[in-house]
Amino acid sequence: xxxxxxxxxxxxxxxxxxxxxxxxxxxxxxxxxxxxxxxxxxxxxxxxxxxxxxxxxxxxxxxxxxxxxxxxxxxxxxxxxxxxxxxxxxxxxxxxxxxxxxxxxxxxxxxxxxxxxxxxxxxxxxxxxxxxxxxxxxxxxxxxxxxxxxxxxxxxxxxxxxxxxxxxxxxxxxxxxxxxxxxxxxxxxxxxxxxxxxxxxxxxxxxxxxxxxxxxxxxxxxxxxxxxxxxxxxxxxxxxxxxxxxxxxxxxxxxxxxxxxxxxxxxxxxxxx
Amino acid sequence: xxxxxxxxxxxxxxxxxxxxxxxxxxxxxxxxxxxxxxxxxxxxxxxxxxxxxxxxxxxxxxxxxxxxxxxxxxxxxxxxxxxxxxxxxxxxxxxxxxxxxxxxxxxxxxxxxxxxxxxxxxxxxxxxxxxxxxxxxxxxxxxxxxxxxxxxxxxxxxxxxxxxxxxxxxxxxxxxxxxxxxxxxxxxxxxxxxxxxxxxxxxxxxxxxxxxxxxxxxxxxxxxxxxxxxxxxxx
Ligand SMILES: Nc1ncnc2c1ncn2[C@@H]1O[C@H](COP(=O)(O)OP(=O)(O)OP(=O)(O)O)[C@@H](O)[C@H]1O
Ligand SMILES: Nc1ncnc2c1ncn2[C@@H]1O[C@H](COP(=O)(O)OP(=O)(O)OP(=O)(O)O)[C@@H](O)[C@H]1O
Ligand SMILES: [Mg+2]
Ligand SMILES: [Mg+2]
Numbered sequence: 001x002x003x004x005x006x007x008x009x010x011x012x013x014x015x016x017x018x019x020x021x022x023x024x025x026x027x028x029x030x031x032x033x034x035x036x037x038x039x040x041x042x043x044x045x046x047x048x049x050x051x052x053x054x055x056x057x058x059x060x061x062x063x064x065x066x067x068x069x070x071x072x073x074x075x076x077x078x079x080x081x082x083x084x085x086x087x088x089x090x091x092x093x094x095x096x097x098x099x100x101x102x103x104x105x106x107x108x109x110x111x112x113x114x115x116x117x118x119x120x121x122x123x124x125x126x127x128x129x130x131x132x133x134x135x136x137x138x139x140x141x142x143x144x145x146x147x148x149x150x151x152x153x154x155x156x157x158x159x160x161x162x163x164x165x166x167x168x169x170x171x172x173x174x175x176x177x178x179x180x181x182x183x184x185x186x187x188x189x190x191x192x193x194x195x196x197x198x199x200x201x202x203x204x205x206x207x208x209x210x211x212x213x214x215x216x217x218x219x220x221x222x223x224x225x226x227x228x229x230x231x232x233x234x235x236x237x238x239x240x241x242x243x244x245x246x247x248x249x250x251x252x253x254x255x256x257x258x259x260x261x262x263x264x265x266x267x268x269x270x271x272x273x
Numbered sequence: 274x275x276x277x278x279x280x281x282x283x284x285x286x287x288x289x290x291x292x293x294x295x296x297x298x299x300x301x302x303x304x305x306x307x308x309x310x311x312x313x314x315x316x317x318x319x320x321x322x323x324x325x326x327x328x329x330x331x332x333x334x335x336x337x338x339x340x341x342x343x344x345x346x347x348x349x350x351x352x353x354x355x356x357x358x359x360x361x362x363x364x365x366x367x368x369x370x371x372x373x374x375x376x377x378x379x380x381x382x383x384x385x386x387x388x389x390x391x392x393x394x395x396x397x398x399x400x401x402x403x404x405x406x407x408x409x410x411x412x413x414x415x416x417x418x419x420x421x422x423x424x425x426x427x428x429x430x431x432x433x434x435x436x437x438x439x440x441x442x443x444x445x446x447x448x449x450x451x452x453x454x455x456x457x458x459x460x461x462x463x464x465x466x467x468x469x470x471x472x473x474x475x476x477x478x479x480x481x482x483x484x485x486x487x488x489x490x491x492x493x494x495x496x497x498x499x500x501x502x503x504x505x506x507x508x
Contacts, residue, residue, distance in 0.1 A: 018359045205379040259334040263291035
């Protein structure tokens, strides 16, 4: 009996029959090399409105690279990327740098593991968030201030600390500033790359809880990368498993944890149990 | 009676355990039909595959062969091959899974946890919380615990919160995996009353019960899983 080659897991590409809503995000056949490294190898991803898609996989499997592509920071050697947002009907990878930057600023929020990547650490926290709002064309100081407050509020960041620079804040608070910045324009898509890694366990639980609350009160479409399977388990509706630039399995979160199909997923899940 | 709510055809399940290069057979060729308001008792000895069957119907486990036809509002859909998003949608409104175990979350109070399915179904916060507290009371969770975090509750208290959460919103199909195990008598009676009321509203149920005599008045159909292949259906 040969069990080792599991069938490819592509079920979610089948057209859903009940859920007539269009996906928020559709990526097809995305491949990218860095020199000899095949960082992404023919990756397909679909994300539906209001769901949390978890991405897991060993170090170097291409998770952050994929997220940077979703954020339009980088474009791959090949592939097709669509977002269901007004006025964007073409392959977003074909846009020029300026158009990509505008689209990212208006419609996509991101939280990085390393706050230095997402924030100007010596500017005020409120300034970091306002900078994002300015791009939307808002110029009135009072409106900027009140929208920034709303974003800090949604991120459960203490408003009295809004003007402190991130460098003076704890790690958990810095992540909340990143989250406030990401949420400031009500993004169509929120990307989270190891948002709680490196935080104390209790702080980590609080940040996750903030995300859960957000998700319940006004469903935000999220893509969450984490090494921590516990984090993925509490947050994700669906999960994709990456290895060496490929998606080796995808499924409902409970299925991935309770009945993993691919040999690699089995070893990943059992190693962490 | 009209359409069956659920029609299971030749359903089979095995597990491939890659690191042992081993295939574990759970059950094969299970077929049955279930109509709205019917209660099916699933029986069989330990390890025969009862929990596995429930999880396969819920799609926590990947079905290997066969069909699971579900009569959704939009039309019949095969749960065995439906897209994951459709399964998520059906779990939100039509199909519930009840076990003994609560998935508690840090900093989420008992009443909020129970109110969550209602909130997801669009209930306003106040009404959802009122309803949630009513059910916590019904299952015998002490009032002073309603605002507390279940992560610190006793096993029995967590189980009651879990039942309240699982049964707060009437769904069309309930899968019950030994929900009464280790419950005190008060909560067990509350559970059976609730199941009876849901059944009267047309909710169909498939359940595994350690003490089937608890639910004897609810049972319409029994299905016994037997080791090796055949399953028997008795009406
Ligand atoms: N800018 C770059 N230049 C060269 N190689 C890169 C670059 N970015 C990523 N890579 C390589 O691409 C592969 C995928 O990297 P990526 O950062 O996406 O992995 P990851 O899954 O996020 O890993 P980790 O879990 O460690 O964060 C790695 O082999 C990495 O070394
Ligand atoms: N995730 C899994 N991976 C591998 N094997 C599994 C898995 N889940 C169940 N099995 C196997 O499937 C068989 C059926 O188990 P199952 O838990 O369904 O039995 P059961 O009838 O519910 O038993 P009990 O009465 O003890 O609860 C067992 O051999 C079990 O080891
Ligand atoms: Mg990374
Ligand atoms: Mg069992």
